[in-house]
Amino acid sequence: MRDGDEYAAAASAYDLFAAAGREARLAAIDELVPRLRPEAGPVLDVGAGSGVHAARILDLLPGARVLALEPSRAMRSLALSRIAARPDWHPRVTVRPEDFFSASLPARIGGALLLGVIGHFDAGERAAVLAELAVRLPAGGAALLDLPRPERPRRIEPSAFTVATIGELTYRGIAEAWPVDAEVMRWRTTYLCLDGERVLTEDTAECDYRHPAPAVVAAEAGEVGLRLAPLADGTHWLAGRA
């Protein structure tokens, strides 16, 4: 991105562009809830984005605290706007601007969310992330993660992935991708705001994103004592401590 924040373009209207799949993500969080242990520590939200999932935890579990990590300034501002509207949450939620490896994490956590973020970590980083979670999760606790589709890198032809109309303007995202190697895909996403056919804003972002196969991540999790179990939707997984 021009300003060095690779999520600045998406953040222009992130909750609209990410609308597809939101129901599935929220349903997956509902499945995680029985495995959360808020008495053990805060629920860690790695790459919290616009804060929509942290909000779900705060709503569902009035006794829970959330520690959200969000290194993108643009995305963080969305999360903080959401939180600003709910003063009752303020004592229970912290939004840290550091990335996973820069933030100092609490000794114990009550669970974790890693949604839309695993692909930002290479194999060594995934192993380190999983190890950091494993030592902090209480017995019976779990982290929720999603593994990117497709499972193996391949060419994705351009396709519009969201269209929303707000008042007189339409928001549309167009994504395409190319395989880079056995695990990495290069995604190019264009975010449009349209007045009829007239393009008012158009921002394009490119990023490399990793698509590790579930068996690979399951083996990495097993190395640190976590068991990876699929949820019914085939996209979300619980990485749990026995």
Ligand SMILES: C[S@@+](CC[C@H](N)C(=O)[O-])C[C@H]1O[C@@H](n2cnc3c(N)ncnc32)[C@H](O)[C@@H]1O
């Ligand atoms: C695709 S967005 C997903 C946001 C949100 N979790 C959701 O599902 O809507 C990925 C987020 O991860 C953040 N991110 C990228 N690398 C990160 C890292 N190393 N540590 C923490 N967050 C990271 C990005 O800034 C971005 O907001």
